[in-house]
Amino acid sequence: MSEAERFSVPRWQSGQPAELRVLDVDVEGPVLSDEARRVAERIASKYPTRRSAMIPLLYLVQAEVGWVPRRGMREVADVLGLTTAEVEAVATFYTMLKLHPCGRYIVSICTNPSCALLGARRLYERARELLGESAERVSEDGLFTLEEEECLAACDQAPVVAVNFLFYDRVSEEQLESMIEEIRQGRPPAASRGGIPGELKDISRVLAGLGTDRAAEVEDG
Amino acid sequence: MSDPGPVTLTIDGKEVTVRAGTLIIRAAEELGIEIPRFCDHPLLDPVAACRQCYVKVEGQRKLMTSCSTPVADGMVVFTQFTDEEVKKAQTSVLEFLLINHPLDCPVCDRGGECPLQDQALAFGPGESRYVEAKRTYRKPLPLSPLVALDRERCVLCARCTRFCDQISGDRFIELFDRGAAEQVSIAPGEDFRSPFSGNTIQICPVGALTARTYRFAARPFDLVTADSICPHCACGCNLRVDLRRGEVVRHLARDNVEVNDAWLCDKGRFAFSFSDRPDRLTTPLLRERGLEPVSFAEALSAIAGWCRGKPVGVLAGGRLSDEDAYALSKLARTTFKTNDVDHRLGSSDVSAVEAETGMAAANPVTYRDVERARLILVVGLDAENELPILHLRIRKASRRGAKVFVIHPRRTRLWDVAEHRSCLPGEEAATATSLRAELAGAGAEAVVLAGPRLLQSPGAAQAMATLAAETGARFVLLCRRAGDRGALRAGLHPALLPGGRRVEEDDERAAVEVGWGTLLPHEPGRDAARILEAAAHREIEVLFLVGVDPLRDFPDATLARRALENAPFKVVVDASAEAMSSYADAMLPAAPYLEKDGHYTDWEGRAQRLRAVRPPKGLARSEWEIFQELSETAGADMGFRSLDDLHEEMANLYQSAALGVRGGPAERRGSGDQPTQPSGAGGTRHPEKPPAGSELILFSYPLLIDEGRLSDGADLLRDALEERPFVEIHPADAERLGVADGRPVRLQTAAGRAELPARVTDGIAEGAVFVPWNQPGFAANTLLSGSAITAASVEPSAAEASAG
């Protein structure tokens, strides 16, 4: 298999054999800025043991890069006093840590039965048509990553679509089309709750636990 | 800990009484009932992940995993032998394990010794109900130059990852991903660089982890297997040696809970080819025009001739068997009438005799004591590099709750489990006094492990022994090499006779004289350094070099070379022809550990049986036989014809009576002069003039994997673990001196200079610099003048300086 072929294997994080990652791209140079390192220190010291900051710090890397390159794992290992393997073991366990370059907007469509019974699969197929097959990794314009999602705990609003994990209720195919169009034009529509989704980097900051400022912002807006 | 007392239960209708807390799977073993298992390992915490070991416990709704369920009084247990439901559960787990397992047993290294294969044959279904495609992976995946991983064969039992987590602490392999894609992996770019990596291969229950030294090398059925003891260090690990057509193909650990548990370090496991190297010395050689093969008789009579009436000096290495060491000690004393005999080339502390005497006569601390201790003080020892299995025991003790202190100028690999007290080289013993209260608090539950570093500073070893005695702690002066403890006990020491008897003490010497039936010289002899000096001045005319190479081993390369150049006759007894061939006047072929019977005494003082696993190559033979023949040739027959003869003599002479039997505590502790306080970098014989501008203290000791001769041929081991030479320096010193991490620096001592890349780390004491003893292209003894501690100056290398 050539490296290009490896990349073309549609990716579902937990199903991806390690060699696909082994040959995966990485980034150059330090990932965490001095400022980010200070933030990392602050997060780590919040917990009774530093290691508890593992997931927040991986989100912090995602907030800096837009995904979690191995270089970032190495730096997290450095902050926490661990081996890179210990960090990668954790990073590969969770689906929200993106181990390859991905779109600035992650479009997740729940296809679990509560949503599937109400048309989620058609919706997913429509999204795939609109965004192109490659969007299952990253769309050609670099804007989207399309994911089939497990139950998002919003079954009352099925079918649910999430953009960077902000939920859109009872989405029809037409709504989906216009959502995508608006994101393309740089004006993502407001989610059903939580306002306008930021890019994955912004949302990752919130996930890292640095979101209180954003909460205020959403409240105002 | 209080003993929770015994518990009685019934398994398959049979009653058994075990300690409370015992797991059902172990209790069943007591009855000879083998419950199948994959993830269970007696030395790892239970995970109960494979679910193979199900049993039925009366009164429980579900089946229980016997590897994680402790016994209870009156418990009634049924295994697969007596319960159909249990059998069915085990069979179905096996089916699950097999659906994705390749059918490659015929080409698998584990074929023939694989529990999965055995169980599948025993009660696997004949035909698979699984018709879908199997999970496949690219394979084999190299984890390091030594270890390869076949993920398709892996049963995800996590033994390997738990070993790295719980035992070695080297967490370079981990389980990645999840669900059916879960797999063992490394972080690419970060090798499985652990000196204990090979253990994961041995405990992998299937052929998933394999040794790259052994892949496809042999099948279990064409192996000849023998028990042995590891020749590398004083840990005394129990080995199983596998030979194919007479050549060693692998070393495995033999379980021994008193010694190595079930572990080996990678050196013990992978450095085994030295005795099959082409440079093996297989016949006596005598220097005519060049070194030429001769008969033993010819060689011995020539040697006897040189020695007649001439001053003889004897230097021994650290890997003689107990019997060889004893025979050599007796040869020197009775045949050559000299006490100029020593095996301690690295030591420069004359005043350590006191402590050494104790070690020669008693066995004050064992692995078990370390494991059970409440407080462990490790002083002057880099355990992972110098005594790796003791290192694992200290880690084990710490997991059991022991408080560990390390006093050492370099941060050691115990950093994550110990409280580390840094100090300058030479100040270890003085630093240790700050722990007096802690030691006294733990009393006899405290163990003081005193490492070789102490022997670089006069009085340090004795000071530690005294501190231990005063606080009630148990004390052991450690030795590093497999033969060291036996050599000390045999009296390969200028001031000590067998059993730790002192040359100077008439009554003690007399005891030996009676045994040997001859009068012995009553002045202590020269130690290694003075033997070399005397040889350099031709005051010693015949220099015996038994399994030793002073050019590599003595902390003053210049003196060693002068000695070898000037001494008129050099007699080399060695397994390798290369070793001293340019200097030797006679060379006698010795048999390595594989080819002789005898004993090795480990650092505890435990003598363990060494067995010949194959006949000697060519004319090689045990050293003791060579020495006996030489004594006969010289007309002073030592009188032993067999190992039995030797053992009888040794047993009589060693205070502790028979070999392998524990002696009582050291009797003479605390007598004699008060030890002098250890000083900075002292302890050298010729007080050197430090070069101008030197303000740093340089010290050196061997890393586990280096250019040592016994690792010759273990290329993959060296690829995996051998470090390039470097000089370690503290960031504060580095900054002051303008030294940058990774850049070359110039190191200058009174003895010499070297250019090495700097490694700037706060893991070393400020004011100290460290160089490894013997890495590719660098030998630290070129910088030393008799002690492994010396003053040095450091500056950026000239090229650097001009560039900067």
Place this chain on the structure above:
Amino acid sequence: MAEFQPVLTARWGDPEAATLHGYERTGGYQALRKALSMDPAAVIEEVKSSGLRGRGGAGFPTGTKWSFIPQDTGKPVYVVVNFDESEPGTFNNRELIERDPHQLVEGAIICAYAVRCRTAFVYCRGEFVWPGTVLERAIAEAYEAGYLGKDILGSGFDLDVILHRGAGAYICGEETALLESLEGFRGQPRLRPPFPAVEGLYRSPTVINNVETLSCVPHIIDRGARWFASIGAGKSTGPGIFSVSGKVNRPGNYEAPMGTTARELIEGHAGGVRDGKRVKAWTPGGSSTPLLTAEHLDVQMGFDEVQAAGSLLGTKAMIVLDERDCVVDAVLRFTQFYAHESCGKCTPCREGTWWMTRVLRRVEQGRGRMEDIDLMQTVGQNMLFKSFCALADGAVSPIDSSIKYFRDEYEEHVRLGRCPLREESPRLEAASARSGGTTGALAQVLPEGIEVELGEVLG
């Protein structure tokens, strides 16, 4: 019986309820004041006698759980709020937090006071970016108002709360996996014993409770255990929020006394099945509980009652399928969920879910064999109660129960060589052919025979 007045959802109509001001205006934090005036042991006693049982799925008595916490270990005590809600069909925790976060905060503080905990954690499902933010804000408000932090309301009791976000793993809802995850490890369950009450977070005594469970607590303290116990049926006391979804007219969370019948919830509260169709199958407590059928609609939704009917109350999450829906397809999708979410630690779950997905996919696509149906049943039996945690038991539930009630539908798939009910849709057909069975990326959950390329052969 007097008409049931909503308790947990009482404030849901109030847009201000999510703010401290709105919460306090409707009596918020009065229960905390009352609790702080009580002896901690009395608080535990009150919760015990309320009969409150955990709403996270297992139904363990909450007060009893709190009373297990030893106070003499010299180690800190921790409280962890399980806000990982990921069980398919379950969505009441999310709505509870979005609409009334202070109720949970107050319940958690009372719990912490009762077990003498000084640091509490909320493990918030990663995907809950917004609910997590709402809760973060509520916690910040509580700090500001002196309900959290040092010397709470002058009582001398200190408490910090840390909100910790997960990163996408269903298994992290399982309490010991949650602890592993919170400590920065892979979210794989831990061996029990020791139980979290003795050795939980950081090896210290730990209480773990579900959001809905803790949301009940202020009401129990406020209105008394006896009042709480008077609601509900049998050993299932108090009010409960039932999540109804799927083919009903009004999917949503409905609060009702524990023990309300399924019929009342599905046909009454949720407005019955769409388009006047009939209920075919439903889950009483999320996908991990065995399916029930139209025949079981009069079952009372209480722990023991549902169990007697052959299923489990689980998370009170009712996913409703109607007669047009393919059971095999739904079960396949559930099974993919478990295969995707299996943590990989133990053999029966890791291999069983993978195997089942494959067999089901074949059957659903019409490539099955009759013997596959028995095969799935026996493989299911081999997984049941044999795995490390309950995830695999949950995975077996839909398969086993659907074969029990709808065997003919499986057989039909095999006989016809296709799904008898699949709606005709060229687009979905194409997707199905492309990925095998379901659509989309999830078909790639597990690599099906990645081409083997013999890597470098090592010598």
